Amino acid sequence: MSLERELQQRSGSKCELCGNEENLSEYAVSDIKENGLKTVLYACKTCIEQMNDADSIDPNHWRCLNDSMWSEHDAVKIMAWRMLNRIKADWTQDLLGMMYMEEDILELAKASGDGEDDENKLIHRDVNGVILEHGDSVVLIKDLKVKGSSMVAKQGTAVRNIRLDHENETYIEGRVDGQQIVIITEYVKKT
Numbered sequence: 001m002s003l004e005r006e007l008q009q010r011s012g013s014k015c016e017l018c019g020n021e022e023n024l025s026e027y028a029v030s031d032i033k034e035n036g037l038k039t040v041l042y043a044c045k046t047c048i049e050q051m052n053d054a055d056s057i058d059p060n061h062w063r064c065l066n067d068s069m070w071s072e073h074d075a076v077k078i079m080a081w082r083m084l085n086r087i088k089a090d091w092t093q094d095l096l097g098m099m100y101m102e103e104d105i106l107e108l109a110k111a112s113g114d115g116e117d118d119e120n121k122l123i124h125r126d127v128n129g130v131i132l133e134h135g136d137s138v139v140l141i142k143d144l145k146v147k148g149s150s151m152v153a154k155q156g157t158a159v160r161n162i163r164l165d166h167e168n169e170t171y172i173e174g175r176v177d178g179q180q181i182v183i184i185t186e187y188v189k190k191t
């Protein structure tokens, strides 16, 4: 039986992470030498894109891990653990705290470097200390002068679909009046 056929059987022809039934293909868990069913999962295009590109992660999509992290299949457990580590939010920390992984599987999961240096992890927080995620919406809590232009972003302006600065946890980016600007986290409130 081909690997794909075996995966279809194992998953019931559904994405093993989110349950989607369309655009499915094999996904080999990266950074692991072992090959075979143990390190391959059946996943949809949306999940695969976001597993391959941390910048494209939509945290809400991964609420599905609430269910799939309990999978009996190692490849699914490994990717669930990695994705939970990539999304810095209260709910992902809660799920990680509940997740059970055998020692050898956890080792494999860590091979990608996810979950390392937990204490150095950048966590972006708004003025109230609420964790900000990629794609969140915020409002400005004061008028902000935009560097390098005469523009002032007004207090109360809503900024949708923010991006987090990977190097500095006090910076986020967002679009105001069609212009991409850097905003300091203490001047925003999550909505």
Ligand SMILES: [Zn+2]
Binding pocket: 015, 016, 017, 018, 019, 020, 043, 044, 045, 046, 047, 048
């Ligand atoms: Zn999926």
